[in-house]
């Protein structure tokens with residue numbers, strides 16, 4: 597580093613430190629004002645989520661960890677405030693369409709009535725964040741359970757607690773038509789398997805729904821994954837209607853559903869499973885120990901392959917080649 601660059605860096609660090617002191621001063625003044633006036637104000641926070649990991653930050657003037665956010669400017673919607681705060685505080689530029697209002701709470705901390713609104717965005721990968729080291733001194737993604745162990749303001753804690761519950765890992769249940777989750781299962785099958793191909797809702801159900809096993813993955817009140825099995829005799833049957841909600845694809849849920857279904861099939865004495873795999877999804881089933889057989893064919897206007905698997909002992913519950 598040249599002497600000039602070093603000098604600039606040192607000057608920047610001094611300026612940053614002075615501005616941090618200024619922020620702390622301004623915050624103390626604001627607290628004094630709130631103490632006297634007891635105002636009613638509004639604030640907006642943005643939950644930037646990647647799975648169960650959320651973007652947290654720390655302001656230079658507060659001990660508690662927080663999230664990107666601040667007070668709305670005149671005429672701004674909550675989403676617009678969220679977008680601006682994301683740009684200003686962590687250097688993230690997102691589209692308004694990506695943010696959705698999710699939660700709000702009224703807080704009485706710091707001598708003011710604060711109506712706090714939360715908007716949320718899901719990101720496919722954790723973006724690089726940039727902070728000014730003046731107002732914001734730290735920012736990073738963190739697992740929501742770890743985040744809840746940190747000192748947090750009460751609105752942020754209330755929101756993260758609610759969000760953690762909503763984002764709890766899906767639980768798996770075997771259900772039958774008539775179960776409260778069955779309409780949700782049909783909705784998922786329509787959205788993931790039929791609607792993208794231009795088929796109507798009436799094309800979702802099969803004549804053998806009632807005698808099939810239905811394994812669904814439930815998250816909150818939503819069905820986010822499913823797989824069905826139609827027994828053809830006491831030993832074999834067809835796996836069908838395998839679907840995972842787009843927001844959760846690629847995170848292991850599909851494999852979890854197939855493994856759990858196979859465990860139940862073994863328990864019931866089934867030894868052979870076959871299925872019609874969309875050609876693009878053949879590798880997914882191959883990873884789970886299924887093999888291609890027969891000639892390619894077309895179903896629902898999509899190229900397909902026949903695949904099958906012999907269920908071995910349950911010694912290899914994640915079974916791959918051992919069981920093929």
Ligand SMILES: CC(C)(COP(=O)(O)OP(=O)(O)OC[C@H]1O[C@@H](n2cnc3c(N)ncnc32)[C@H](O)[C@@H]1OP(=O)(O)O)[C@@H](O)C(=O)NCCC(=O)NCCS
Pocket residue numbers: 788789838839840841844845846847848849850851852872873874876877878879880881883
């Ligand atoms: C296909 C589908 C059910 C897979 O579920 P998922 O939860 O996304 O898959 P998982 O995360 O459990 O993947 C398990 C493994 O298969 C791989 N995999 C998943 N989908 C794949 C694909 N389309 N092509 C290649 N590999 C794939 C994953 O990379 C993962 O590999 P790893 O074990 O090495 O990490 C899901 O993507 C889906 O619903 N797709 C749309 C509907 C569909 O095509 N259904 C199947 C009709 S036959």
